[in-house]
Amino acid sequence: MNFKKRSLILWIPLAAYLVFLALASLGLNRDQQTVVQSRMIGKPVPPLDLPAAASSRPTLSTKEMADGKPRLLNIFASWCVPCIAEAPVLMQLARQGVPIDGVAIRDARADVDNFLTRHGNPYQRIGLDERSALQFYMGSSGVPETFVVDGKGVIRYQHIGVIGPQDVEMILEKLREAQS
Amino acid sequence: MRRFVILLLLAATPAPALAQTALPPAPYANRQLEDPALEAKATALMHTIRCLTCQSQSIADSDASMAADLRSIIRERIAAGEDPEAIRAWLIERYGDWISYKPTADPILWPLWAAPVLLLGAGGALAYGRMRRRKGGQA
Numbered sequence: 001m002n003f004k005k006r007s008l009i010l011w012i013p014l015a016a017y018l019v020f021l022a023l024a025s026l027g028l029n030r031d032q033q034t035v036v037q038s039r040m041i042g043k044p045v046p047p048l049d050l051p052a053a054a055s056s057r058p059t060l061s062t063k064e065m066a067d068g069k070p071r072l073l074n075i076f077a078s079w080c081v082p083c084i085a086e087a088p089v090l091m092q093l094a095r096q097g098v099p100i101d102g103v104a105i106r107d108a109r110a111d112v113d114n115f116l117t118r119h120g121n122p123y124q125r126i127g128l129d130e131r132s133a134l135q136f137y138m139g140s141s142g143v144p145e146t147f148v149v150d151g152k153g154v155i156r157y158q159h160i161g162v163i164g165p166q167d168v169e170m171i172l173e174k175l176r177e178a179q180s
Numbered sequence: 181m182r183r184f185v186i187l188l189l190l191a192a193t194p195a196p197a198l199a200q201t202a203l204p205p206a207p208y209a210n211r212q213l214e215d216p217a218l219e220a221k222a223t224a225l226m227h228t229i230r231c232l233t234c235q236s237q238s239i240a241d242s243d244a245s246m247a248a249d250l251r252s253i254i255r256e257r258i259a260a261g262e263d264p265e266a267i268r269a270w271l272i273e274r275y276g277d278w279i280s281y282k283p284t285a286d287p288i289l290w291p292l293w294a295a296p297v298l299l300l301g302a303g304g305a306l307a308y309g310r311m312r313r314r315k316g317g318q319a
Binding site for chain 1: 203206232233235245246249250252253271273274275276278279
């Protein structure tokens with residue numbers, strides 16, 4: 001091996017280091033994944049029987065959701081501040097005739113009752129999920145979240161975070177899609 | 181003065197009212213299983229499951245209420261005789277590979293698995309080359 005070739009080889013580790021540095025800085029500057037999409041879209045709602053979360057609404061058995069009509073399954077909680085912002089939009093959807101079922105996460109009946117009195121009650125049924133079980137079954141990672149469930153009880157869409165006034169049209173469209 | 185300092189300290193401690201929920205944690209969220217062997221299995225799994233709320237922490241390290249609920253579910257399922265890898269698969273089915281810190285055999289990860297073999301091979305070749313050269317020089 002001649003001298004020239006050898007000194008070239010000496011640069012390889014530095015080059016490798018620079019490549020590593022470039023990759024690392026690219027990786028650090030890339031947008032971090034913050035929302036985890038559920039992998040349960042297209043699959044049936046897991047069968048769960050939840051006790052009633054509110055005094056004024058019946059229990060929620062997810063098997064009953066397959067009643068031929070698309071509906072929303074809204075995951076909320078009385079301790080969840082963004083849920084307050086979402087409440088009027090859910091009320092508007094309910095007034096437009098959209099059936100909404102609710103699941104209150106890590107909640108207590110008195111708190112749910114209080115929340116519904118203050119912010120409105122758009123729900124037909126509300127299940128109480130004291131230990132986030134439904135969330136793990138559905139691949140949901142936070143509160144609030146809303147699922148579109150079709151008439152056969154199949155999950156068609158997951159909305160992560162608050163449904164704002166600007167999302168109403170999109171949600172109605174997803175419900176129409178779920179009809180077919 | 182001392183009273184004032186105590187008051188100041190009290191004011192500085194975070195208020196529990198800001199917690200995410202008022203409910204007590206799930207039964208096995210912060211309590212170990214009675215059987216140490218099962219507990220070891222559960223802990224090993226919990227250290228490789230990512231927290232959904234605090235995404236850079238494992239559920240073993242996180243104080244988020246969802247992490248606590250998942251810890252309890254994992255302990256209860258392992259106590260019921262379920263295999264840790266079956267629980268991991270159950271979670272991956274719902275959240276994707278993302279939920280597990282343990283690399284899978286997905287094709288995109290093949291370079292990762294091949295890297296140690298390739299590096300060891302390169303190192304071996306380098307060492308072999310040098311030793312042979314030195315030997316050649318001595319002869």
